[in-house]
Amino acid sequence: MSIEEAGADLWNSLSGAELIQAMGEGRFPELSDVSAHIGQRVVAAEPGRVELAWTPGEHLCNPAGSVHGGYIAMILDNAVCFAGASTGTHFVPQLTLNLTIDYLRGVQAGETYTVVSTCLKPGRTRMVSTALISDPQGRPMAQASGSTVPNQAFAR
Numbered sequence: 439m440s441i442e443e444a445g446a447d448l449w450n451s452l453s454g455a456e457l458i459q460a461m462g463e464g465r466f467p468e469l470s471d472v473s474a475h476i477g478q479r480v481v482a483a484e485p486g487r488v489e490l491a492w493t494p495g496e497h498l499c500n501p502a503g504s505v506h507g508g509y510i511a512m513i514l515d516n517a518v519c520f521a522g523a524s525t526g527t528h529f530v531p532q533l534t535l536n537l538t539i540d541y542l543r544g545v546q547a548g549e550t551y552t553v554v555s556t557c558l559k560p561g562r563t564r565m566v567s568t569a570l571i572s573d574p575q576g577r578p579m580a581q582a583s584g585s586t587v588p589n590q591a592f593a594r
Contacts, residue, residue, distance in 0.1 A: 450594070454526035458483035469531070476512055480520075481552075486560065488520040490553040492571065498547060505545040510571070514539060514582035517555035517569035522586040525560035530593060532586035535564070539582045545571070551579060563587060 448457060448466050460466035462480030473479070477493040492513050500506040519532035545551065555569040565586050571579040 449529070452529065453485070454529040455483045455485045455488075455524040457529035458488055458520055458524055472512075472516070476509055476516075478513060478516060478553075483520070483524050485525050486521065486557040488517065488524050488555050490517055490520070490555075491550055492553050493550045494545060494547050496547045505547060507539075507541060510541065510545055510580050511537065511539055511582075513553055513571065514569045514580060515584065517553045518567040518582060518584035519586050521555035521557040521567035521569070522560070522565035522588075525557050525565065526588070528594060530588040532565070533589050535585040535587060537582055537584040539580060541580050543573070543577065543579045545579050550574065 445466055448460055452460060457466055458480055459482065461468060462483065468474070476498065477495055479491045481489040481491050494505045494509060498505050498509040515534055515537055518537065519534065522532045523529055552572045553569060555567055557565055557567045559566040566583070567586065568581065568583045570581045573579055
């Protein structure tokens, strides 16, 4: 989907956090099918902090029956990218430079997890963010830290 099809007026007028929040509210469509595939939904966004709800489906499980670590990495990557993008005067998708993950507990399909990401160091050329996945009881499941850069293909 192109930016024009998605709503150029919102794209050009909202801040990074406002556009992420608009995605969560359904006022601005996701730019790819990744969120739907992995079960990700934006709950809240403010500059430097984004909260996602994540309900992984059975199709994300490994042969042992738990969610594959690659999909856990994917939601954490999305979260640190959103945290960085939330700090901008306009939304600019992020490219990941590195991502360090600690897997703490097994993640199960069908359960809704909270993923909170925070941008620790915003910037124009490099941002550093953290993300934490928690289960409904508040127990940490996995955490990540990562650095991202704005994707210049979307710069304006």
